[in-house]
Amino acid sequence: MIPASFDYVRPGSLDEAVSALAEHGDEAKLLAGGHSLLPLMKLRLATPSVLVDIGRLGELSYVNDAGDHLAIGALTRHHDLHHDPVAMHHAPLLSFVAGRIGDPQVRHRGTIGGSIAHADPASDLPAAVLALGGTLVARGPGGDREIPADRFFQGFLESALTPEEVLTEIRVPKATAGHAYQKFVRRAQDWAIVGSVVARVDGRVGVALVNVGPTPVRADAVETALAGGASAAEAAELAAEGLEPPADNNATPEFRRHLARVLTARALAEAGL
Amino acid sequence: MRVKLEVNGVTHEREVEPRTLLVYFLREELGLTGTNVGCDTTSCGACTVLMDGESVKSCTVLAAQADGRSITTIEGLAEGEELHPMQRAFREHHGLQCGYCTPGMVMAAVSLVTESPDLDETHVREGLEGNLCRCTGYHNIVAAVLDAARSSREGAW
Ligand SMILES: Cc1cc2nc3c(=O)[nH]c(=O)nc-3n(C[C@H](O)[C@H](O)[C@H](O)COP(=O)(O)OP(=O)(O)OC[C@H]3O[C@@H](n4cnc5c(N)ncnc54)[C@H](O)[C@@H]3O)c2cc1C
Numbered sequence: 001m002i003p004a005s006f007d008y009v010r011p012g013s014l015d016e017a018v019s020a021l022a023e024h025g026d027e028a029k030l031l032a033g034g035h036s037l038l039p040l041m042k043l044r045l046a047t048p049s050v051l052v053d054i055g056r057l058g059e060l061s062y063v064n065d066a067g068d069h070l071a072i073g074a075l076t077r078h079h080d081l082h083h084d085p086v087a088m089h090h091a092p093l094l095s096f097v098a099g100r101i102g103d104p105q106v107r108h109r110g111t112i113g114g115s116i117a118h119a120d121p122a123s124d125l126p127a128a129v130l131a132l133g134g135t136l137v138a139r140g141p142g143g144d145r146e147i148p149a150d151r152f153f154q155g156f157l158e159s160a161l162t163p164e165e166v167l168t169e170i171r172v173p174k175a176t177a178g179h180a181y182q183k184f185v186r187r188a189q190d191w192a193i194v195g196s197v198v199a200r201v202d203g204r205v206g207v208a209l210v211n212v213g214p215t216p217v218r219a220d221a222v223e224t225a226l227a228g229g230a231s232a233a234e235a236a237e238l239a240a241e242g243l244e245p246p247a248d249n250n251a252t253p254e255f256r257r258h259l260a261r262v263l264t265a266r267a268l269a270e271a272g273l
Numbered sequence: 274m275r276v277k278l279e280v281n282g283v284t285h286e287r288e289v290e291p292r293t294l295l296v297y298f299l300r301e302e303l304g305l306t307g308t309n310v311g312c313d314t315t316s317c318g319a320c321t322v323l324m325d326g327e328s329v330k331s332c333t334v335l336a337a338q339a340d341g342r343s344i345t346t347i348e349g350l351a352e353g354e355e356l357h358p359m360q361r362a363f364r365e366h367h368g369l370q371c372g373y374c375t376p377g378m379v380m381a382a383v384s385l386v387t388e389s390p391d392l393d394e395t396h397v398r399e400g401l402e403g404n405l406c407r408c409t410g411y412h413n414i415v416a417a418v419l420d421a422a423r424s425s426r427e428g429a430w
Pocket residue numbers: 029030031032033034035036037038039074075100101102103106109110111112113114115116117118122123124125161165166167168189190191192314315316
């Protein structure tokens with residue numbers, strides 16, 4: 001399968017990438033690791049006329065200790081995030097989740113920025129960043145903008161980014177008090193049929209769910225119950241509240257609701273709650 | 274566009290369409306047909322090659338993304354008549370039947386052992402989760418990779 005024709009540009013810097021997007025408008029697509037976009041292009045479900053390849057912008061590949069939070073460059077590959085000592089130390093949840101994505105070949109190419117910008121509700125890192133209460137930083141023609149993770153995921157494969165913006169950095173609070181990711185799959189290498197992420201941050205518990213609707217979602221009812229003193233088992237019973245999960249070959253909506261409750265109970269227990 | 278890739282130690286410069294996938298560049302431009310296409314959807318791993326030493330699925334990498342980089346395919350592993358230790362281990366342990374998955378399996382295994390020579394059986398099975406084999410049941414593949422990892426720790430690579 002061969003993608004439809006396109007023009008290829010490879011900007012040498014972030015600023016050049018922003019200019020290239022401004023010049024080509026929504027005809028253009030950024031290419032990071034290509035492990036979501038190229039499969040779609042091969043199936044001709046995506047047919048951008050210009051690809052702006054930012055895959056080599058080393059300036060956007062880093063994991064930095066920024067005092068109270070961790071700053072991760074958008075082009076940090078899953079493989080690097082998984083093995084990064086600073087990430088393992090200050091955001092062990094993210095580094096663990098990065099290691100659960102796809103397979104080694106996918107992790108050698110895919111990036112955290114691509115994963116977040118793609119806004120696939122079945123992806124792992126978006127839910128992890130939601131549970132942590134992270135912030136996304138985007139650079140557009142007008143400069144930098146910070147977007148709270150809670151407002152970033154707007155619909156199926158739809159994010160708060162405009163076509164002229166590049167996601168540059170992912171910021172998450174340091175969180176070492178306990179975490180878990182329960183990812184339910186039938187086969188190795190697959191996306192989650194449902195997943196539940198728990199992060200303990202500054203005395204607060206963040207819970208987010210994978211693949212139970214058009215976007216990754218916070219399990220608000222679970223978080224509120226825990227904050228109000230409910231036990232983990234009681235809180236987990238509320239995990240499916242308000243969800244309208246999709247039906248597909250892997251699961252009915254009812255099975256997904258069941259998985260949301262069971263996986264959340266397991267994740268809370270694993271996180272020491 | 275013009276791309277310049279080092280493949281198995283030899284530099285090749287070619288004019289390609291931007292949409293050219295690395296696997297077709299290798300097979301059709303360079304005639305290196307050892308790298309197979311199985312699923313063509315990033316699932317089976319038959320097309321796995323090394324890019325700067327790391328395993329990638331070449332059906333999901335543009336030749337343009339590999340421009341300026343170093344690629345190793347199954348044809349680049351042996352030194353003359355001397356098989357690479359991973360190839361030798363696959364032969365000794367009967368780690369293949371029809372052989373279709375084998376080039377990708379061997380390249381994925383080389384990348385895995387290079388990254389973590391100290392692996393155990395679980396680690397090998399998880400590390401090869403991106404490569405499907407319809408024949409062997411994996412058992413002998415795992416044995417081969419564990420044996421090759423041992424030889425790499427003993428300095429044979
Ligand atoms: C076989 C296979 C299995 C997989 N399994 C999983 C899994 O289990 N869990 C999981 O979470 N994911 C999985 N993935 C997806 C993988 O993690 C992708 O790498 C990731 O979703 C996208 O990252 P990328 O760098 O490859 O982005 P690309 O494919 O390059 O880009 C994806 C989209 O984001 C946009 N984009 C990329 N970077 C930026 C940026 N910096 N700013 C703005 N927009 C940007 C692109 O324009 C494009 O629209 C799998 C993929 C494959 C092929």
